[in-house]
Amino acid sequence: MANTPHGGVLKDLHIRDEPIRAALQAEAETLPHVTLTERQLCDLELILNGGFSPLEGFLTQAEYASVVAGQRLPDGTLWTIPIYLDVDRAELDRLGVAAGSRLALRDPRDDRPLAILAVADLYQPDRAAEAEQVYGTSDPAHPAVHYLLHSTRDTFVGGRVQAVNAPQHHDYVAIRRSPSEVRALFRKLNWTRVVAFQTRNPMHRAHRELTVRAARMRHANVLIQPVVGLTKPGDIDHFTRVRVYQAIMPKYPNGMAQLSLLPLAMRMGGPREAVWHAIIRKNFGATHFIVGRDHAGPGKDSRGSDFYGPYEAQDLVLRYRDELDIEVVPFQMLTYLPDTDEYAPVNEVPEGVRTLNISGTELRRRLKTGAPIPEWFSYPEVVRILREANPPRDRQGFTVFLTGLHASGKEAIARALQVALNQEGGRSVSLLLGETIRQELSSELGFTRRERDINVARIGFVAAELTRAGAACIAAPIAPYDAARRLVRQQVAKAGGGFYLVHVATPLDACIKNDRAGVYQRAIAGEIKGFTGIDDVYEAPADAELVADVTKTSISQIVHEIILLLERDGYIGDR
Numbered sequence: 001m002a003n004t005p006h007g008g009v010l011k012d013l014h015i016r017d018e019p020i021r022a023a024l025q026a027e028a029e030t031l032p033h034v035t036l037t038e039r040q041l042c043d044l045e046l047i048l049n050g051g052f053s054p055l056e057g058f059l060t061q062a063e064y065a066s067v068v069a070g071q072r073l074p075d076g077t078l079w080t081i082p083i084y085l086d087v088d089r090a091e092l093d094r095l096g097v098a099a100g101s102r103l104a105l106r107d108p109r110d111d112r113p114l115a116i117l118a119v120a121d122l123y124q125p126d127r128a129a130e131a132e133q134v135y136g137t138s139d140p141a142h143p144a145v146h147y148l149l150h151s152t153r154d155t156f157v158g159g160r161v162q163a164v165n166a167p168q169h170h171d172y173v174a175i176r177r178s179p180s181e182v183r184a185l186f187r188k189l190n191w192t193r194v195v196a197f198q199t200r201n202p203m204h205r206a207h208r209e210l211t212v213r214a215a216r217m218r219h220a221n222v223l224i225q226p227v228v229g230l231t232k233p234g235d236i237d238h239f240t241r242v243r244v245y246q247a248i249m250p251k252y253p254n255g256m257a258q259l260s261l262l263p264l265a266m267r268m269g270g271p272r273e274a275v276w277h278a279i280i281r282k283n284f285g286a287t288h289f290i291v292g293r294d295h296a297g298p299g300k301d302s303r304g305s306d307f308y309g310p311y312e313a314q315d316l317v318l319r320y321r322d323e324l325d326i327e328v329v330p331f332q333m334l335t336y337l338p339d340t341d342e343y344a345p346v347n348e349v350p351e352g353v354r355t356l357n358i359s360g361t362e363l364r365r366r367l368k369t370g371a372p373i374p375e376w377f378s379y380p381e382v383v384r385i386l387r388e389a390n391p392p393r394d395r396q397g398f399t400v401f402l403t404g405l406h407a408s409g410k411e412a413i414a415r416a417l418q419v420a421l422n423q424e425g426g427r428s429v430s431l432l433l434g435e436t437i438r439q440e441l442s443s444e445l446g447f448t449r450r451e452r453d454i455n456v457a458r459i460g461f462v463a464a465e466l467t468r469a470g471a472a473c474i475a476a477p478i479a480p481y482d483a484a485r486r487l488v489r490q491q492v493a494k495a496g497g498g499f500y501l502v503h504v505a506t507p508l509d510a511c512i513k514n515d516r517a518g519v520y521q522r523a524i525a526g527e528i529k530g531f532t533g534i535d536d537v538y539e540a541p542a543d544a545e546l547v548a549d550v551t552k553t554s555i556s557q558i559v560h561e562i563i564l565l566l567e568r569d570g571y572i573g574d575r
């Protein structure tokens with residue numbers, strides 16, 4: 001038998017509301033609506049499927065105050081994290097929403113109505129109290145406090161919801177399971193004792209050992225239930241992590257473990273979050289829950305200290321052990337003993353025995369630099385997936401952005417660089433010449449400041465997308481304005497690639513001489529207005545990685561200088 005849900009009954013609102021779903025769907029189309037934030041979407045998914053039982057909606061003012069101050073719902077049920085719907089007052093006023101209204105809640109991704117909220121009240125939260133009492137700090141270095149202070153909308157809307165649709169996912173659909181589905185799976189597998197494992201990180205050998213140990217100690221099966229909603233900013237994306245989890249599952253003895261994904265929006269709330277996690281796992285039917293060192297820890301505060309003690313989360317969960325009704329399996333950190341090739345909890349390592357460890361920071365360093373990751377630490381299958389997601393520089397994209405006057409030689413440099421990079425191989429090379437872009441992307445644009453900014457921004461967008469995809473992108477517009485060039489640099493950096501600004505600083509008289517089409521002569525004669533270098537400004541960059549002048553340096557030498565820059569930074573080299 002799976003564990004009893006928190007509060008006694010699984011509040012699967014989809015099942016409850018199925019008989020009237022068609023009517024609710026029709027009604028939702030007629031109602032004023034709020035488009036959910038990413039976090040609200042995660043919260044609503046777990047309210048609707050019963051993961052947050054006994055909640056049947058977003059907290060009202062009385063419930064919010066009771067949870068914040070006393071970690072309980074007004075009826076005394078333990079509930080540690082406030083779940084609320086924050087909306088801008090102005091939007092509520094515009095929609096005419098008040099207590100008693102019915103409000104449709106829509107999915108921000110596809111605009112589908114997911115639920116109808118029967119509004120019980122609108123209220124102003126006490127943010128200072130929430131920060132201090134729920135997260136134990138007002139320090140905005142805490143992600144949940146930061147979110148509370150900077151991202152929540154001003155008014156909270158409380159009330160119960162009715163289920164219209166479950167949010168639709170397109171990734172890993174088969175292993176995203178609701179509590180009812182996980183319970184059905186346990187029934188099918190004949191699992192009666194299940195230890196659940198929560199994680200927001202890739203899993204390595206230590207995690208496999210820890211979960212198998214927990215299973216052994218409690219004679220249980222294992223539910224690996226990683227969070228794929230919102231985790232700590234900067235975490236490894238869930239696509240990579242799920243591939244890792246899928247790779248580690250065959251490392252368990254046949255039939256011991258199952259993988260199921262949880263669309264939770266974590267708060268990184270340490271002790272209170274650990275209790276919340278235990279409640280959620282109970283709703284999914286688990287009988288045991290692993291709480292390790294620094295469970296749901298938010299990292300360092302703004303003075304560089306930990307927000308919570310390493311075992312504070314375990315302490316709080318154990319304090320509520322009786323009413324939680326899910327057995328907490330506390331774990332110390334596991335460490336590797338190279339002499340016996342095994343893992344052991346740090347507090348059980350005999351004096352004098354050698355231990356090895358690779359911290360998260362060290363792992364990230366090794367992934368970044370390509371340094372070896374030993375098999376005692378992780379499985380080759382897992383390392384391969386992580387390496388694919390963190391390709392070394394020589395597999396990442398970059399953009400070389402040549403800027404300069406018309407006929408400065410930037411096109412010739414761009415074409416020669418394209419040839420050199422094609423010869424190098426390993427990446428597709430894209431050439432975005434000013435002329436081509438003007439024909440293909442910007443044919444309706446002229447040469448006012450605004451139009452040039454739009455043109456350069458389009459080049460920036462394409463360059464960033466190509467860079468993200470791992471290509472070598474060479475762009476060569478005039479791009480006369482500093483601010484527009486800086487925006488391109490930012491766009492490409494955001495796409496995770498290198499950016500090299502090359503100022504082709506050939507003097508104007510040489511450009512005029514080089515200009516066989518005679519465009520400058522027409523500009524000088526006043527036939528073309530606002531021509532760069534004649535009667536429109538060229539703002540020479542102060543941030544160029546390279547300055548080149550074709551009257552002083554040959555095209556081959558300039559290309560070589562660019563290649564040297566790329567090689568210095570690891571984009572070209574030893575493959």
Ligand SMILES: Nc1ncnc2c1ncn2[C@@H]1O[C@H](COP(=O)(O)OS(=O)(=O)O)[C@@H](OP(=O)(O)O)[C@H]1O
Nearest residue numbers: 406407434435447452455477478479529530531532
């Ligand atoms: N007013 C004015 N100013 C500058 N250039 C002009 C102008 N009118 C037309 N042209 C021709 O357009 C080419 C420059 O386009 P770009 O897209 O590179 O310019 S910008 O970056 O948007 O400023 C440029 O050609 P290339 O340098 O060969 O690309 C010019 O010949």
